[in-house]
Amino acid sequence: MRFDEAYSGKVFIMSRPTFEESKAVIYGMPMDWTVSFRPGSRFGPNRIREASIGLEEYSPYMDKHMEEVAYFDAGDMPLPFGNPQRSIEEIYSYVKRLLEQEKFPLGLGGEHLVSWPIFQAMYEKYPDLKIIHIDAHADLREEYEGEKLSHSTPIRKACELIGPENVYSFGIRSGMREEFQYAKDSGMYMARYEVAKPLAEVLPSLAGQSVYVTTDIDVLDPAFAPGTGTAEAGGISSKELLEAIQLIANSDINVVGADLVEVAPNYDPTEQTTIAASKFVREMLLGWVK
Amino acid sequence: MRFDEAYSGKVFIMSRPTFEESKAVIYGMPMDWTVSFRPGSRFGPNRIREASIGLEEYSPYMDKHMEEVAYFDAGDMPLPFGNPQRSIEEIYSYVKRLLEQEKFPLGLGGEHLVSWPIFQAMYEKYPDLKIIHIDAHADLREEYEGEKLSHSTPIRKACELIGPENVYSFGIRSGMREEFQYAKDSGMYMARYEVAKPLAEVLPSLAGQSVYVTTDIDVLDPAFAPGTGTAEAGGISSKELLEAIQLIANSDINVVGADLVEVAPNYDPTEQTTIAASKFVREMLLGWVK
Amino acid sequence: MRFDEAYSGKVFIMSRPTFEESKAVIYGMPMDWTVSFRPGSRFGPNRIREASIGLEEYSPYMDKHMEEVAYFDAGDMPLPFGNPQRSIEEIYSYVKRLLEQEKFPLGLGGEHLVSWPIFQAMYEKYPDLKIIHIDAHADLREEYEGEKLSHSTPIRKACELIGPENVYSFGIRSGMREEFQYAKDSGMYMARYEVAKPLAEVLPSLAGQSVYVTTDIDVLDPAFAPGTGTAEAGGISSKELLEAIQLIANSDINVVGADLVEVAPNYDPTEQTTIAASKFVREMLLGWVK
């Protein structure tokens, strides 16, 4: 053992030692500047890494071992405190560079607004991009309290960017009337309350497509993920989310990137939210990176 | 903005400014004097109000906005500490006055004993009253440790008041043998373990009736509502309770009042119990006040 | 009331006053020396006892009152700190003596390694012993970090002791590839993810057999039992575990002993884990001790 090999618990387990040899890159976006109710998701990425120590390296769901997927945990981006505009620019250029180097970006939030610059970078590389959005909230607002850059707007902006017909939302159980109306009128796909069943129905129609998957941990019922900023009762179980990840893994779609956002560990002294989140990250790595 | 308009977080969101213009009245009963195991529900009403800040004002379940229902949050009643008898009298006369002014009473407990004086006041106004009771516990004891006024007795007292055949219990999974025996012998309706399915079966037979609905938060599994005094494993999910509220809203019964009791926030550092409870209150307001 | 009758909250409720008059014996094994991720199960037994105060003495699931089963709570064994080998020897000889006196042993862990010496003692008394194992983890490792005595190995050791064809695992969702491979190759029975449904299928084939049942609380999803050392997302609900206990109670197998392990109360400030665990213990007592 060399002294600098002694590290443990600081990167997601089984991270490769160098960026170069990896296919996928885990990166944290510790930003919660626009969160209205309960901030704290800036601590999400590091606590997910810490919880990963408790993970088994083999997944019986995927019948795959973490050695079989080469990924590198690049740590958290330094983001300018309290400045959403500049933070978004940083994320955008970071992901652009990841894509230039042919990496699969697996981002950890932070608030959901972090997905917006990722969508932009992905769309420039994949002009036929589809987005699968798994969340309790529609996130279809045009603005929130006068701000267009908010954790309530990223899916609306996605619709405007790639066309609402290319956006598929699952599990939605909260939003303004205008958001549900927009979902109906615009032609986007929205499944309320459930995830696995509607996903199983939709996935065949996306076969062969380039798809980015963005998952807000609050799609889970607060019983399964109390550590989040805007917990919303009436959600799905961890079991259903694991099933959804498996459905995507077993489908014929081409996942080109993914994120998991809104883990706010301070609201959950039991640590079950980060423990569950680290398992979802493992499953995404094993099932979606090809 | 005037200075006295600046209030926030002190009343249930979207409360109308005056009592007069409202159809329904939210009122707190901060009493837990007879709780045997883990007290603390006296803090329930205010924490439910606080959590309401995180609610969306529109409900996709009911397709209705909180502006469409006029209600007033009247705050917590001052109740005499440690004195169940006098507290019950206070609640009784408070609800009597609400009913005289044709308000829909939506009470927040407090321990379940608070429902007993409400039943009395409701029954005097609606002689054909039915009671829907959603709870983990039968609450059918004749007395508890020698006391007739206890959080374990209100449904028994209800049966004696309005006749057991007019009481419908759902979700029951705990009680003495005598309570289950009484349920069988007396002719009251009792569904064990489940809520939504038996409710769907029973509701048609109650069409057109005046019904008071009392819900004990502990009907939920502790996973979904750890913040309660007598948590009982093996309960229903938040999803099922939301479904039950919807079933009642879509039925032909005439809901004349309701309460939600036994939220004890101190046992739940994740705050998920109050977050869920505030959503249930929103759904009751939107679905049941007509 | 005599002064020494005033005790409360120190033994599992309704424990008989003497060892002699009891059929079953509850005993604690406060050991967590080999726990790799989050220790603390040494406090499990006493907190389960404490939580038992909140239990109803009658079970509607079993239609039985705790007076109908004679059991004695013998407290926690004194175990040598940090010494797995000697702790195992202590447990072995303790259970041997219980069996000599024809008691039904109901053990409370402690980490899962405590079950290994119990298996040995049981097997010596019941040479045709079968084991039902309800758990999130396969626990089939040959060794863990070089140690054969580990909380990850007891079921492997059980297979070697009584033959893999006599071991039935349920609810498994975590393990090394080698463990799942061993399960397939060895001829043991393993049901993944689910408990109640496969149990209902398997039980008839075990009719008339002597069966020991070992339950790791982490078979539950962390939502239902956050207070455990190696919480694993995607588990079953408390409702399903209660159903499993009932299935066994109603089957024709001969339960000869049982344990409930890995309750680590410090990770669960809501106390829901110990509250649920004490209910499972009640159901095991009422349903399995005959």
Next chain:
Amino acid sequence: MRFDEAYSGKVFIMSRPTFEESKAVIYGMPMDWTVSFRPGSRFGPNRIREASIGLEEYSPYMDKHMEEVAYFDAGDMPLPFGNPQRSIEEIYSYVKRLLEQEKFPLGLGGEHLVSWPIFQAMYEKYPDLKIIHIDAHADLREEYEGEKLSHSTPIRKACELIGPENVYSFGIRSGMREEFQYAKDSGMYMARYEVAKPLAEVLPSLAGQSVYVTTDIDVLDPAFAPGTGTAEAGGISSKELLEAIQLIANSDINVVGADLVEVAPNYDPTEQTTIAASKFVREMLLGWVK
């Protein structure tokens, strides 16, 4: 080891096995029926016992080992829920019987009202009784919200019973103006904010007297004892309270009984309050029981 010797963690460590052979008796009074702000002290006695496991049996402060004092932990009295009047009667007759058998009563609360019936029983045995009262609150109210039996009144009642000139309060930093006025006018002794220094001054004048000492844990700053119902900032340190216990032990007064009240463990997830309380109990046993 016999099976019934295996108990641990259920009584205060080093409790003698029988009542008869003991000089002092530890008894719990799990009552918090009149607590206005944050109830929960009913759980205090058992959690103090549980925390006693972490204590060293020898005290360097007293240079004494717990073997040198014979005491018996009699557990918690069963008290009628929510009924202060009957609870007080139970405590009174319990302590009477302890005194008849020449035991030193060391009571664990529960709310401070539990001290009132103890004062009565003590006074009947010791007509020259003095009371040392260590507390953040004056507890000198005539009534609280119309109730004479309240956790805010016991010291006033003590003054009326034994004469204000026989009551000595220390550490007081909260009360109504009327209470501070009463303290001045009545001739009782009251030291504000501090405990050890004024105690050192007063003790010599009490030499040879029979003194009962009642200590409310909230005399400590909430930093040192957050687990209490009416935490009051600006208090003393644990060090100062240990010093006070030592001053009394080294004085020439005759301590005839004592209590420690208002430990409410649920407000303190760090458990430091019960850990500190169990140490104070050890010091009282070693220093005051002669």
Next chain:
Amino acid sequence: MRFDEAYSGKVFIMSRPTFEESKAVIYGMPMDWTVSFRPGSRFGPNRIREASIGLEEYSPYMDKHMEEVAYFDAGDMPLPFGNPQRSIEEIYSYVKRLLEQEKFPLGLGGEHLVSWPIFQAMYEKYPDLKIIHIDAHADLREEYEGEKLSHSTPIRKACELIGPENVYSFGIRSGMREEFQYAKDSGMYMARYEVAKPLAEVLPSLAGQSVYVTTDIDVLDPAFAPGTGTAEAGGISSKELLEAIQLIANSDINVVGADLVEVAPNYDPTEQTTIAASKFVREMLLGWVK
């Protein structure tokens, strides 16, 4: 009792019913947009109000009852999420209007940056303004991560606004070398580590002056106030802060306004931080509003 008189727990206790009749105004600034380490002070003001229910209305420190000071709790200002610039403008104009109506402003943070616009408004009314600053942190940075508007800069900006010779800092134990250097070079007053002793020395020289007092709760050691964003070990006790408030009350300075900032209740499950903060607010009201 009228229905709209039933409110409780929503305003600081003893708040007058109308703005007009009050001398002082309590107002909340729920802003934590620029907090780098642990956000959450946006919830401070409401939790301080909630904790005020537990306060005694009379202060033995000041020998004064809360009836003797007329104040109005105006609730929390609505501030634009994540936008420090606009939030600052809102606070500025709000305080300007308070001062125009001759109110004593008593502000509750929120992060320390909220004090900056208050300083501006105060200085316009009191051109000879002095500032007493009680804090663990120097807050003298010119900018933080490129931002001039940060919770680390308000005292530097104050120095630039009213002249460093008019700023008095107490309790400082954290900052950059440049900040301590600036303190030395600029001629401002800075007392390290301690508050009460240096304050007693400085106050006489400020006799007759108009002084604004800004207090950051983190001047307390984390033992006394764990609920804050940038807890810093080695601080003062609650007792010393109470003494400091009293020293100011008894001095000849003219306090013209005050604030208490950085209470972040989510980091403190014991609630001792808000309990202490509500007491400090009471003492400021009773001692400083004349």
Next chain:
Amino acid sequence: MRFDEAYSGKVFIMSRPTFEESKAVIYGMPMDWTVSFRPGSRFGPNRIREASIGLEEYSPYMDKHMEEVAYFDAGDMPLPFGNPQRSIEEIYSYVKRLLEQEKFPLGLGGEHLVSWPIFQAMYEKYPDLKIIHIDAHADLREEYEGEKLSHSTPIRKACELIGPENVYSFGIRSGMREEFQYAKDSGMYMARYEVAKPLAEVLPSLAGQSVYVTTDIDVLDPAFAPGTGTAEAGGISSKELLEAIQLIANSDINVVGADLVEVAPNYDPTEQTTIAASKFVREMLLGWVK
């Protein structure tokens, strides 16, 4: 920014990128196998690192910036679970190698037993070694429950290794009578209850000597460090420990290594223990590494 420069929060802040260029080395020993009461210190080192993000890089106590001391955070040693003997051997050989390379070892525990192999390695390099021991507990047992390798024995073993006259203990307030007797009889130095004052008296006599300093976080009162396994009421404040670190820094002794042990973060949801510990580490680095 390169991708592999993006790390944050995984090493103690300001760690140099390579081992070679550093003078001091921070290393974690995540071991708590022999802890009797409340395990969990294995998580201490990583949480101290995480909390270091909140530290200011400059210390006003030392008037020094962290850039001025070259240190490398080598992460946690992998230690064999549940095996004290092998863990001790690993630590011994690790520290030997650090010393061979002329590094200043700054170890983070883990339980106090980790200091024993360090003492051995230090003594081999410095035959005139003195040990300063700051702790609540004497740790002078010959064995604990039959085990010589226990968290209660390291100082006894140190006395036997380097001679009791070379061991100086401070702050001791808990132990067996035999331990205090040994301290008296053996000729070692022991100061009870206090640290700073006796340290100031002793330090001059140690001028010019090679001294290893071992600090157990539980020397602090639980109010200041609730996150530890065997919290002991009546301890010193964070302020006094900071003063002690400064006294050593300003003395003429030659500190040759140090450790900080027994931080168990799970018992402290406020995180104040790790926040304070990270500050103590900063002060040790700045004041002791020369």
